[in-house]
Amino acid sequence: MGFELSPEEVETFTAELARLREEHRDLDSAIDALERVGSINQIQVQRLKKRKLYLKDRIAQIEDALTPDIIA
Template sequence: MGVGVRKESSVSIERRLRAFEVEHRDLDEIVARLSLQPDLDELLLKRLKRRKLLLKDQIALLRSSLIPNLDA
């Protein structure tokens, strides 16, 4: 096992995955609502979209870690 790499249980990974999915969905709704406002805060919108992309990457990473390694 590599330095700094820790083994996480699938239950823990699934819990984090669900939390990230909920946050991503919430941000999607917030971004949609903010986009409709006439006095749009562009900087806030950019930050929220960046956070959404980060969450999307984290979700993909966690999902891939749940797939068993078939190299045997």
């Protein structure tokens, strides 16, 4: 027996998911731009990549919460 999200929780998660996906895309663009520039700041690139991985994990968590469990 699982739990169901309230409509408010679904709305909150959906909005957060959209924001996180946008930030993830923005980080991807920023990382690409930094890597194309001749003088790369490796520490900055690593921080951005770490943030991008965190966002990917959080996106997966929210998607799991929004997707109902199907018991076969």
